Amino acid sequence: MRPFSYARARTEQDAFSTLAQTARGAYLAGGTNLIDLIKLEVAKPDAVIDINALPLAAIETTPSGELRIGALARMSDTADHPALRSAAPAISQALNLSASAQLRNMATIGGNVLQRTRCVYFRDISQPCNKRRPGSGCSAIGGDDRKMAILGANDRCIAVHPSDFAVAMLLVDATIHLRGPAGERTVPFLGFHRLPDDPSRDTNIQPGELITALTFMPSALTRSSTYIKVRDRASYEFALVSVAAALEVTGGTIRDARIGLGGVAHAPWRSREAEAVLIGKVPSRDLFTAAAEAGLQAAVPQRLNRFKIRMAKNAMIRALTSVGMPA
Ligand SMILES: Cc1cc2nc3c(=O)[nH]c(=O)nc-3n(C[C@H](O)[C@H](O)[C@H](O)COP(=O)(O)OP(=O)(O)OC[C@H]3O[C@@H](n4cnc5c(N)ncnc54)[C@H](O)[C@@H]3O)c2cc1C
Ligand code: SF4
Incomplete structure (x- = not known):
């Protein structure tokens, strides 16, 4: 492990100016991803700026009725927050199906969104x-x-x-709040993570920026949501594939639908093709199968993972059945 300096930021300005004085400084939240990558020498910061003292951990309902999740809210506190559980059960489920209890107690929402890929070759510095x-x-x-x-x-x-978590956040039309040396801005959650046109960039965050919060407006759609995760073992494992699904069904017809897929792309993947099949129709097993076919139509498997296509379709049908035709 290479030496690096450590500083604890007391204010956001403090964090920005300390980072600006470094060549390759990095913000430290829960550290469950960053410290791992430093130990592997994948991340080589010359300075680590601890942001845990910043007042960014609150989870609250704003006067306009939005839910606001501070970037430093721990995954466990977020998962178990009663307002979030009823506003978007899929988000709560996705968090509780992530990592382990110890990791969820340490890891933050901002760090979760910015965590890097688990590709084994990315994590092995001897490999291209x-x-x-x-x-x-x-x-x-x-x-x-x-x-x-x-x-x-x-x-x-x-x-x-x-x-x-990022897959479930696709369901709620969330906004990411960012603050940096150049000021504040907000960006839609959808589109924040990038496809691999330039693989070195995972997201559209700018140098020096902090994620301060994520917000969304709860609705009938977000309240009727679920998250299904399929993995090699039942706990403490990343998804092979996952599906977040939300359906608003009124008078027996699907008025609105959102589908997110995880474990299938460089970014959390919203399936507008599957959504288009569902909207305006009466929920049925055949309809959900047609939506799953449409959602995976563009899939191109790698050498060893053709199974993911079927797995993702089956997971989508299960998720849609659970929200659209509850037993
Ligand atoms: C064994 C193991 C199993 C796991 N399993 C899962 C799983 O099943 N599902 C899952 O979703 N995750 C899983 N994780 C990942 C875990 O959820 C992430 O490591 C964690 O969420 C990262 O949050 P953190 O606060 O620890 O981030 P850190 O490690 O502190 O930071 C991660 C990155 O984000 C940056 N950063 C952090 N906060 C901010 C901010 N507010 N603004 C700007 N930059 C910031 C840091 O500079 C760093 O680059 C697992 C991790 C481990 C180690
Ligand atoms: S370029 Fe992407 S897929 Fe290829 S080794 Fe690196 S992280 Fe893995």
């Missing part, structure tokens, strides 16, 4: 990897590609985004 070293190649192509992408990949990178 375009994400870690642009232009060096992609070791996963032709290598162990079982857990890799089936949607939106290219010949530069076939890695998948690892966060469960």
Whole structure:
């Protein structure tokens, strides 16, 4: 492990100015991803700026009725928050199906959204990897590609985004609040994570920016949501595939639908194709099967992961059945 300096920021301005004085400084939240990557020498910051003292951990309902999740809210506090559980059960479920209880107690929402891929070649500095070293190649192509992408990949990178929470956040039309040396801005959650046109960039965050919060307006759609995660073992494991689904059914007809897929692409993947099949129709097993077919129509498997296509379809049918035709 390489030496780095450590500073604890007392204010956001303090964090920005301390970072600006470094060549390769990094913000530290729960540290469950960053410290891991420093130990592996994948991340090589010369300075770590601890942001845990900033007042960004609140989870609250705003006067306008939005739910606001502070970037430093712990995954466990967020998962178990009663307002969030009823506003969007899928988000709560996705968090509770993530990592382990100890990790969820430490890890934050901002860090979760910004966590890096679990691609084994990215985490092994002896292997070429375009994400870690642009232009060096992609070791996963032709290598162990079982857990890799089936949607939106290219010949530069076939890695998948690892966060469960981020997939569920696709259902709620969330907004990300950012603050940096140049001021404040908000961006839609959808589109914040990038496809691998430039694999070295996972998201559209700008240098020095902090995520301060995520917000969304609860609705009939978000309240009727669920998250299904399929993985190699029943706990403490990342998704092979996952599906977040929300349906608003009124008078026996689907008025609105949102589908998010995880474990399938470089970014959390919203399936507008599946949504289009559902909206305006009467819920049925056949309809959900048709939506799953449409959602995975563009899938291109890697050498070892054709199974993911069927797995994702089945998970989508299960998720839709659970919200659209509850027993
Ligand atoms: C064994 C293991 C199993 C796991 N399983 C799962 C799983 O099943 N599902 C899942 O979703 N996740 C899983 N995780 C990942 C875990 O959820 C993330 O490591 C965690 O959410 C990261 O949050 P953190 O606060 O620890 O981030 P940190 O490690 O502190 O930071 C991560 C990155 O985000 C940056 N950062 C953090 N906060 C901010 C902010 N507010 N503004 C700007 N930049 C910021 C840091 O600089 C760093 O680059 C697992 C992790 C481990 C180690
Ligand atoms: S899939 Fe992406 S992260 Fe993995 S080795 Fe290839 S370029 Fe690197």
